[in-house]
Amino acid sequence: MKDKYTVAVDGFGGDEAPDVVIEGLSRALKKNTDNVKFLLFGDYGILKSKVDKYSNLAKNVEIVHAEDVVSADMKPSDAVRKCRKSSMWQAIDAVKSGVADGVISAGNTGALMAMATISLRTIPGIHRPAITTIIPNLKGYSTVLDLGANAESSSRNLVEFAVMGSAYSRVRLGVTKPVVGLLNIGSENNKGREEIREAANVLKEAGSDLGFEFKGFVEGFDIGSGTVDVIVTDGFTGNVTLKAIEGTSKFISNVLREAVLDSSILAKIGYFLMRPAIQKMKDKVDPRIYNGALLAGVNGVVVKSHGGTDALGYSVALKAVTDFIRFEINEMIKKDLEELGETENYYALVAES
Amino acid sequence: MKDKYTVAVDGFGGDEAPDVVIEGLSRALKKNTDNVKFLLFGDYGILKSKVDKYSNLAKNVEIVHAEDVVSADMKPSDAVRKCRKSSMWQAIDAVKSGVADGVISAGNTGALMAMATISLRTIPGIHRPAITTIIPNLKGYSTVLDLGANAESSSRNLVEFAVMGSAYSRVRLGVTKPVVGLLNIGSENNKGREEIREAANVLKEAGSDLGFEFKGFVEGFDIGSGTVDVIVTDGFTGNVTLKAIEGTSKFISNVLREAVLDSSILAKIGYFLMRPAIQKMKDKVDPRIYNGALLAGVNGVVVKSHGGTDALGYSVALKAVTDFIRFEINEMIKKDLEELGETENYYALVAES
Numbered sequence: 001m002k003d004k005y006t007v008a009v010d011g012f013g014g015d016e017a018p019d020v021v022i023e024g025l026s027r028a029l030k031k032n033t034d035n036v037k038f039l040l041f042g043d044y045g046i047l048k049s050k051v052d053k054y055s056n057l058a059k060n061v062e063i064v065h066a067e068d069v070v071s072a073d074m075k076p077s078d079a080v081r082k083c084r085k086s087s088m089w090q091a092i093d094a095v096k097s098g099v100a101d102g103v104i105s106a107g108n109t110g111a112l113m114a115m116a117t118i119s120l121r122t123i124p125g126i127h128r129p130a131i132t133t134i135i136p137n138l139k140g141y142s143t144v145l146d147l148g149a150n151a152e153s154s155s156r157n158l159v160e161f162a163v164m165g166s167a168y169s170r171v172r173l174g175v176t177k178p179v180v181g182l183l184n185i186g187s188e189n190n191k192g193r194e195e196i197r198e199a200a201n202v203l204k205e206a207g208s209d210l211g212f213e214f215k216g217f218v219e220g221f222d223i224g225s226g227t228v229d230v231i232v233t234d235g236f237t238g239n240v241t242l243k244a245i246e247g248t249s250k251f252i253s254n255v256l257r258e259a260v261l262d263s264s265i266l267a268k269i270g271y272f273l274m275r276p277a278i279q280k281m282k283d284k285v286d287p288r289i290y291n292g293a294l295l296a297g298v299n300g301v302v303v304k305s306h307g308g309t310d311a312l313g314y315s316v317a318l319k320a321v322t323d324f325i326r327f328e329i330n331e332m333i334k335k336d337l338e339e340l341g342e343t344e345n346y347y348a349l350v351a352e353s
Numbered sequence: 354m355k356d357k358y359t360v361a362v363d364g365f366g367g368d369e370a371p372d373v374v375i376e377g378l379s380r381a382l383k384k385n386t387d388n389v390k391f392l393l394f395g396d397y398g399i400l401k402s403k404v405d406k407y408s409n410l411a412k413n414v415e416i417v418h419a420e421d422v423v424s425a426d427m428k429p430s431d432a433v434r435k436c437r438k439s440s441m442w443q444a445i446d447a448v449k450s451g452v453a454d455g456v457i458s459a460g461n462t463g464a465l466m467a468m469a470t471i472s473l474r475t476i477p478g479i480h481r482p483a484i485t486t487i488i489p490n491l492k493g494y495s496t497v498l499d500l501g502a503n504a505e506s507s508s509r510n511l512v513e514f515a516v517m518g519s520a521y522s523r524v525r526l527g528v529t530k531p532v533v534g535l536l537n538i539g540s541e542n543n544k545g546r547e548e549i550r551e552a553a554n555v556l557k558e559a560g561s562d563l564g565f566e567f568k569g570f571v572e573g574f575d576i577g578s579g580t581v582d583v584i585v586t587d588g589f590t591g592n593v594t595l596k597a598i599e600g601t602s603k604f605i606s607n608v609l610r611e612a613v614l615d616s617s618i619l620a621k622i623g624y625f626l627m628r629p630a631i632q633k634m635k636d637k638v639d640p641r642i643y644n645g646a647l648l649a650g651v652n653g654v655v656v657k658s659h660g661g662t663d664a665l666g667y668s669v670a671l672k673a674v675t676d677f678i679r680f681e682i683n684e685m686i687k688k689d690l691e692e693l694g695e696t697e698n699y700y701a702l703v704a705e706s
Contacts (some may be wrong), residue, residue, distance in 0.1 A: 137602055148538050151546050183591040185501050193504050193589060220596025224604035236546060237590050239538040241597045243573025248601040251491055251577035252638070259633035267630040273623025280612035285605070 001019070004035050005325045007318070008091035008100035010067040011042030013107025014307045014314075018042055020052060021106065024314025025061060025242060026054040032062055039100055041066045056344035066090040070111045072307065079111035080118060085203040088112060092119050095300040102301030104292075104317060109304055113149055113295060116259035120300040123330055125337045127353055128153070129297035130161050130235065132168045134146055134290045135245065137226030143169040144223065144231045145177070148239035149295070156349040158182065158232055160255045163340065164232035166212035171323050172292075174227070177211065181218030181228035183237060191217065199232075202345040209339045211332060240350040249285060288313030292320030297333070301325050357388050358678045360671070361444035361453035364395030365422040366460025367660045367667075371403060372393055374459065377413060379407040383673075386413055389675055392453055394419045394440040419443040423464045425660065426540070432464035433471060439534040441465060445472045448653040455654030455678045457645075457670060462657055466502055466648055473653040476683055478690045480706055482650035483514050483588065485521045487643045488598065490579030494643060495583045496522040496531070497576065501592035502648070508551035511535065511585055513557055514704070516693065517649035518583035519565035520685040524676050525645075526582070530564065534571030534581035536590060544570065552585075555698040562684060562692045602638060641666030642699025645673030650686070654678050 011018040018040075025038055034278075037060055038046055039138065044065040051057050068086040070079045083089055088107050089191040094100040096119050105112050108185035113129070122129055145154060145165045148284070162180045170177040182200055189200075203214040215228050220241065223231055233241070260271045271278075283289070287306060291313040295302040303322045305317035340346045361379065364371040371393075378391055386398045390413055393400055397418040399650045404410050421439040426706070436442055441460050447453035449472050458465050466482070475482055483499035499506060506514070515533045522531035535553055537545040542553075549570075556567040568581050573594065576584055613624045624631075636642070640659060644666040648655040656676045658670035694698045 065433040087554065136604075138607055151538065151544075183593055185504065185589055186619070191504075220598075221600035221603070223597050224600030233593070236538055237593055240536055240573040240590055241594050243574050244594045245573075245597055245601045247574035247577030248598045249605060250574070251489075252602060252605050252634070254491055255634045255637050256630070259630040259637070260627070263627075263630040266626045267628075270623040270626025270628075271630065272629055273619045274613070274616075275620075275623075277609070277612040277616040277620040277624065279617065281605070281608045284608050284612070 002101065002328060005099045005101040005322065006037045006039060006099065007321055007325070008094040009038050009040045010088045010103070010105035010107055011040045011047050011089045012087040013105035014309070017106065018047055020085050020309065020311050022047070022050050022054065022057070022313050023311035024318060026057055026158040026317040027311050027315035029056050029060055036060060037062065037092070039064050039094055039235065041091040042069070043067065064331060070108050072108050074108055074111060076110035076114035079108065079311065080114050081122065083111070089115055089119070092116055092302070095302070096120055102303065102321050104303045104321045106305035106307050106309065106314065112302065112304055116295055116298045116300070116302045120298050120302070122297050123333055124301045126160050126297040126333070128157050128160070129166060129295050131293050132165055132296040133293040134172060135223070136244065136285050136290065137224055139226035141173055142223060142226060142231050143173070144238060144242065145296060146233065146235035146238050147242055147293065148235045150235035152236065153195070153234035155198035155202065155351060156353045158195060158234070159202045159340065159346060159349065160212065160297065161232045162230065163210070163333055163336040164211065165232055166210070168294055168296060168330050170211065170332060171227045171327045171329050172320060175229050177213055177252070179214045179227035180213050180230040180232060180246040181222060183231055183233035184217035184219065187217045187219065198349070202343065205345050206340050206343045211336050251323060254306060289316060292317035294320070294324060298340055299330070301329065355454065355679050355681060358454040358675065359390045359392060359452065360674055360678065361390050361447040361456040362393045362638055363441045363444045363458035364393045364400050364455070365440040366458035367658065367662070368425070370459065371400055373662065373664050373667050375400070375403050375410070376409065376664035377671060378426050379410055380664050380668035381671040382409050382413055389413060392417050394444040395422070396420065409467055417443065417603035418578065423461050425461050427461055427464060429463035429467035429664065432461060433467050436464070442468055442472070445469055445655070448655070449473055455656065455674050457656045457658060457674045459658035459660050459662065459667065465655065465657055469648055469651045469653070469655045473651050473655070475650050476652045476686055477695070479513050479650040479686070481510050483517060484646050485518055485649040486646040487525060488576070488595065489638050489643065490577055492579035494526055494584060495576060495579060495584055496526070497591060497595065498649060499586065499588035499591050500595055500646065501588045503588035506548070506587035507706060508548040508555070509706045511548060511552035511587070512555050512693065512699060512702065513650065514585045515565065515567065515583065516563070516686055516689040518585055519563070519689065520682050521647055521649060522582045523564065523685060524680040524682050527675060528582050530566055531582035532568050533565045533583040533585060534568045534575060536584055536586035537570035537572065540564070540570045540572065551702070555696065555702060557697050559693050559696045564689050642669060646674070647677060652683070654682065
């Protein structure tokens with residue numbers, strides 16, 4: 001557990017940067033102000049005039065000038081080559097040099113992933129990082145990874161994702177010993193792709209010494225029902241599935257709205273009376289309250305905020321990055337990796353890759 | 354276009370078979386009774402006594418005795434080996450022998466897939482069949498495949514799925530020239546897995562002579578928004594995504610119900626008044642009204658009804674199987690395959706596999 005820590009903040013990442021970033025900092029600093037320092041990267045003049053408007057930022061926020069910005073539509077390879085002076089790269093660099101303990105950006109995800117991996121590398125032993133987040137389910141929240149850092153994932157990757165997702169669940173959701181499931185197209189042992197079955201075998205062998213419990217295969221509907229705490233899948237499936245879930249939520253609320261517009265005046269009155277309940281439902285699935293994806297496996301705490309979030313959402317992601325630092329998530333991951341290293345099956349996977 | 358046709362019906366497939374099957378037949382036969390004949394497979398005594406209760410079945414339904422039943426939890430390999438006398442196998446066999454023009458079952462999906470593929474083989478030129486269905490979106494319905502016939506799909510498979518999905522969309526939804534998208538994790542050309550990029554290249558080259566228009570890559574949220582008519586993906590991603598969408602619908606309606614229970618009496622009254630609108634929404638996403646998956650690519654029309662559907666849902670699937678027969682869906686597929694055969698890229702893919 002870390003008592004005092006410094007977070008590097010990309011001041012110019014996100015649709016409404018730097019305003020949302022700065023307002024988010026102000027919100028986050030309403031509590032817990034003694035132990036944290038934020039280094040805010042970006043154009044000094046612009047940031048200074050905006051930061052000065054919030055009285056509670058002076059004490060904990062230090063502006064660090066960075067002249068360039070990574071744009072939202074820039075290709076990751078271009079960003080890495082051309083944007084060394086950007087707020088994003090400089091913020092990551094602060095982690096590399098040890099000035100900061102972690103970094104947050106709401107900017108270009110691909111660029112953040114590429115820069116963080118190139119600059120910080122992965123945790124020793126981790127083959128590939130994975131984008132990890134939480135989404136609501138019937139019982140609370142599930143941790144899901146990989147959401148698209150990789151187009152394909154080997155059995156070794158999947159095993160390591162289980163370790164990383166479990167650490168995320170422990171820190172962010174306070175689950176003591178998370179239950180982990182591997183996403184598959186059936187729950188029987190002989191189902192699905194070979195790499196998934198192979199990963200399951202390793203996780204079964206590693207068993208109870210790990211910081212999590214491995215449940216075996218889960219299916220698509222288990223994401224919504226909350227059968228397990230952590231859902232492990234390759235980056236392609238994770239990305240498509242998460243976007244399909246978001247699309248479905250949007251579709252359903254649209255259909256409901258249209259049905260109301262298309263109904264009798266009584267139904268419209270009903271909708272009006274029901275608004276508090278509908279608000280409760282919206283609160284439960286409000287993406288702001290679970291904002292903050294971890295680029296898990298990177299050797300340093302790197303958090304991606306949703307680019308379109310507001311100050312509330314950004315402050316939630318700031319809470320996430322400080323929690324990952326405080327509870328030393330990467331130490332948790334290293335500890336489980338050591339446990340895994342003692343199993344023959346995992347050793348064989350590592351040797352192959 | 355086929356004027357007169359015969360459909361083989363597995364009388365003992367589905368959770369509530371044979372009752373739902375027979376009631377579904379009775380519903381379907383309320384219209385369009387002159388051109389169709391149904392061969393109903395299963396235990397003669399049981400079926401006869403139940404069929405006799407519906408006055409409108411005598412003219413169009415003929416019972417064919419089959420002594421055995423494929424159970425819902427049987428492994429496909431066991432079903433193929435042990436259940437040649439089952440209603441499922443016998444119904445498929447009627448298509449093979451030319452007695453029937455197509456077959457429908459609400460039974461064990463894996464067994465149906467295995468039996469149909471072994472007995473009927475695939476359409477000449479089609480490498481692998483795919484499970485194809487429709488799901489609702491903001492604009493109407495999307496056709497989606499593969500939903501799990503294959504754990505992995507090559508670029509050749511994906512190209513053929515585009516052909517098959519387009520034919521499904523034309524017959525079932527009456528789309529004249531369906532717009533087809535390949536599911537990916539980004540819309541740029543360099544995104545995603547190699548087999549997907551390769552399939553996109555072939556479909557782009559084949560272009561305008563096909564019965565559909567190829568739009569390029571689509572993402573998970575395009576399923577709900579209805580950006581395209583047909584969504585092509587591998588069986589793993591399709592299966593997981595569809596189940597995740599179902600899980601999300603369930604999750605949202607549960608959250609709404611809980612929010613109402615947890616709210617003031619006024620909100621509860623609101624819910625009560627809103628019921629007609631909520632019913633409209635439920636109707637739009639009611640799985641019964643789009644029941645009927647095609648085992649596309651099998652050399653014969655093979656339709657899978659949802660196992661848990663009721664008579665209304667079953668009658669919808671019966672309408673689907675008769676439409677696939679009437680509009681000769683497999684001829685549409687063959688025609689597009691011929692067009693494809695004239696492109697160099699496709700030829701190369703076929704030669705490789």
